Amino acid sequence: MANIISDKTIDYVGILAKLELSPREKEEAKRDMGRMLDYIDKLNELDTTGVEPMSHVFPVNNVFRQDIVAGGDQRDAILANAPEKKDGAFKVPKTVE
Numbered sequence: 001m002a003n004i005i006s007d008k009t010i011d012y013v014g015i016l017a018k019l020e021l022s023p024r025e026k027e028e029a030k031r032d033m034g035r036m037l038d039y040i041d042k043l044n045e046l047d048t049t050g051v052e053p054m055s056h057v058f059p060v061n062n063v064f065r066q067d068i069v070a071g072g073d074q075r076d077a078i079l080a081n082a083p084e085k086k087d088g089a090f091k092v093p094k095t096v097e
Contacts, residue, residue, distance in 0.1 A: 004034065005029075005030045005033045005034050005037075007026065007030075009033075010026045010029050010030055010033075011026075013029070013033075014026075014029075075088060
């Protein structure tokens with residue numbers, strides 16, 4: 001394991017993550033972080049010349065629907081249920097002085 005994680009680093013990561021780690025948990029975290037960094041080193045050995053950088057494994061397409069108005073202007077039908085109306089809107093009692 002070429003990557004040695006210090007106690008200071010584990011303490012700092014614990015502060016950032018708002019974790020209180022016991023001494024046993026700190027040792028486990030050091031081992032786990034070391035293994036992660038070793039794996040990253042192994043990935044860095046791969047020849048990636050000619051490989052286009054990407055942010056996603058799968059192609060990302062716009063999944064939003066068309067913004068098409070459906071139902072149109074139904075103001076008169078909606079206001080038909082209003083007990084009182086004024087200028088094409090519901091009329092309600094004043095609540096704030």
